[in-house]
Amino acid sequence: MKEKRIGIMGGTFDPIHYGHLVIAEAAWYAFALEKVIFIPTGSPPHKRNNHATAAEQRAEMAGLAIASNPHFVLSKIEVERQGFSYSVDTVSAINQQYHGAAAIYFITGADAVLEIDTWHKPEQLLSLCRFVAATRPGFDLSRLDKLPSAWRDKIDLLESPGLDISSTDIRQRVHDGRPIKYLLPESVEEYIYQHQLYGKA
Numbered sequence: 001m002k003e004k005r006i007g008i009m010g011g012t013f014d015p016i017h018y019g020h021l022v023i024a025e026a027a028w029y030a031f032a033l034e035k036v037i038f039i040p041t042g043s044p045p046h047k048r049n050n051h052a053t054a055a056e057q058r059a060e061m062a063g064l065a066i067a068s069n070p071h072f073v074l075s076k077i078e079v080e081r082q083g084f085s086y087s088v089d090t091v092s093a094i095n096q097q098y099h100g101a102a103a104i105y106f107i108t109g110a111d112a113v114l115e116i117d118t119w120h121k122p123e124q125l126l127s128l129c130r131f132v133a134a135t136r137p138g139f140d141l142s143r144l145d146k147l148p149s150a151w152r153d154k155i156d157l158l159e160s161p162g163l164d165i166s167s168t169d170i171r172q173r174v175h176d177g178r179p180i181k182y183l184l185p186e187s188v189e190e191y192i193y194q195h196q197l198y199g200k201a
């Protein structure tokens with residue numbers, strides 16, 4: 001059995017918020033992870049038609065958000081990669097960094113995990129890591145039964161109340177001029193206003 005356990009927190013993070021941070025900390029504790037690597041998506045294949053905030057800015061916000069946590073680190077591996085970013089390539093690269101000696105836990109939202117059959121090379125991806133699917137309290141677990149049992153066996157669930165905060169809601173609030181205080185770190189809030197993100201000066 002691999003001794004070292006590493007978490008990968010993959011997401012668009014547009015913007016990162018306390019929901020993400022609470023989940024990453026809960027996963028770090030629950031799965032005895034050595035660290036959690038936050039990996040903002042670069043050019044996500046599943047959002048070809050969307051105009052997300054520049055990857056570099058999403059990464060800067062993630063860096064600000066995790067700065068005070070010694071077991072959280074930022075990786076810009078997807079931001080710096082040319083072309084579409086596939087999780088299978090990211091996990092392979094992290095695996096190589098650890099010379100195959102670390103067990104990798106890919107942490108993301110349960111809704112994203114439910115779509116895993118649409119991801120690039122899902123079989124290969126699931127052979128490289130376990131998944132931690134963050135759910136809201138009351139999430140209908142039977143939704144995961146539609147996945148093949150061999151895949152389901154590689155998915156651990158992590159219930160988190162923090163998921164009631166959403167990036168979509170935060171962007172809408174900024175656009176509408178409504179407050180976002182206490183939904184995300186102050187440093188990220190300041191960054192959003194300074195860089196006039198989400199359509200509100």
Ligand code: NAP
Nearest residue numbers: 010011012041046086087107108109112119120134166167
């Ligand atoms: P998304 O569709 O934007 O988000 C789906 C849901 O999950 C949203 O409610 C989102 O909340 C939440 N979420 C996103 N990241 C989370 C995290 N790390 N922990 C907990 N909840 C999270 O999903 P996404 O952010 O674009 O993608 C999630 C990950 O899946 C990324 O690493 C992405 O690269 C990977 N992915 C890979 C492929 C592929 O390789 N082909 C395809 C799809 C997704 P918020 O909006 O509040 O964040």
